[in-house]
Amino acid sequence: MTTTTSAALDRRYGTTDVPEVTLTETIAGQLAHRSVRRFLPSSVSEGDLAAIVAAAQSAATSSNQQSWSVVVVEDRERLARLAHLAGDQAFIADAAAFFVWVADLNRAATIAARAGHELGGADYLESTLVASIDAALAAQNAVVAAESLGWGTVYVGAVRNNPVAIAAELGLPPRAFAVVGLAIGRPDPDEQAGVKPRLPQSAVVHREQYDPAASADGVAVYGARLSDYYDAYGIEHEWTASVARRWKDAAGLNGRHRLRSWLEELGFPSR
Ligand SMILES: Cc1cc2nc3c(=O)[nH]c(=O)nc-3n(C[C@H](O)[C@H](O)[C@H](O)COP(=O)(O)O)c2cc1C
Numbered sequence: 050m051t052t053t054t055s056a057a058l059d060r061r062y063g064t065t066d067v068p069e070v071t072l073t074e075t076i077a078g079q080l081a082h083r084s085v086r087r088f089l090p091s092s093v094s095e096g097d098l099a100a101i102v103a104a105a106q107s108a109a110t111s112s113n114q115q116s117w118s119v120v121v122v123e124d125r126e127r128l129a130r131l132a133h134l135a136g137d138q139a140f141i142a143d144a145a146a147f148f149v150w151v152a153d154l155n156r157a158a159t160i161a162a163r164a165g166h167e168l169g170g171a172d173y174l175e176s177t178l179v180a181s182i183d184a185a186l187a188a189q190n191a192v193v194a195a196e197s198l199g200w201g202t203v204y205v206g207a208v209r210n211n212p213v214a215i216a217a218e219l220g221l222p223p224r225a226f227a228v229v230g231l232a233i234g235r236p237d238p239d240e241q242a243g244v245k246p247r248l249p250q251s252a253v254v255h256r257e258q259y260d261p262a263a264s265a266d267g268v269a270v271y272g273a274r275l276s277d278y279y280d281a282y283g284i285e286h287e288w289t290a291s292v293a294r295r296w297k298d299a300a301g302l303n304g305r306h307r308l309r310s311w312l313e314e315l316g317f318p319s320r
Contacts, residue, residue, distance in 0.1 A: 058070060060243070075193070082244070110186070147230055155221075206229055
């Protein structure tokens with residue numbers, strides 16, 4: 050363990066004006082994260098698959114309920130159909146595997162039915178959040194594990210563009226829905242992408258109480274740093290404009306403003 054600044058930290062923030070950090074191998078791996086959207090042909094060995102799932106299962110889980118499941122898809126035709134359903138994102142079809150992280154209260158429903166209990170407590174927004182958070186935490190542990198094994202990954206929130214069709218494609222039972230997908234594959238070294246700078250810590254960290262003014266300075270310097278990152282790949286990007294566009298109206302949600310009724314259909318009334 051060393052306390053240091055590092056090139057990895059400079060890349061993470063897009064500047065050499067970075068804090069000193071305590072660096073471990075795990076943290077160094079996390080600092081090097083980037084989403085990978087170009088994959089070389091490959092397949093995931095059973096050993097890697099089991100390691101990734103074991104890491105996912107090692108995440109904390111609300112009340113040890115383990116209210117999540119993962120569907121691992123490797124069939125090329127199913128991958129192509131999922132790519133279409135999830136926003137026509139072609140990299141899904143090229144992935145070695147697509148892990149679909151599922152909020153799963155079906156297991157609890159089965160256990161409750163066997164015990165002769167109702168499952169009214171599953172009908173609330175809190176329960177939808179519990180299962181979704183469990184699924185997301187498991188997924189992120191999987192990302193850290195997969196990257197440590199040399200796999201590239203990218204999340205796919207677009208599985209929520211068509212959650213009912215995705216549930217049918219994956220044969221999900223009632224009270225289960227796809228929270229997020231994760232494409233995994235061997236990174237194509239020719240992909241034009243790198244470590245994408247994040248906001249300075251001053252913009253996201255508050256000490257003791259939230260200070261609404263704190264983020265303004267950080268946001269001001271971040272725009273230029275992110276634009277520099279995109280410039281290197283010949284892309285024009287203005288971060289604050291992208292934020293404003295993203296949250297302007299329902300259009301920024303790619304159809305997902307209807308999620309509540311889809312979730313109800315899938316057994317998550319979310320009252
Ligand atoms: C919940 C979630 C959903 C995402 N969905 C998509 C997606 O559907 N398609 C995509 O190309 N990237 C997706 N991403 C990746 C983000 O765009 C990416 O993480 C972000 O731009 C930061 O880039 P980096 O991961 O390379 O640091 C998603 C990320 C998260 C956390």
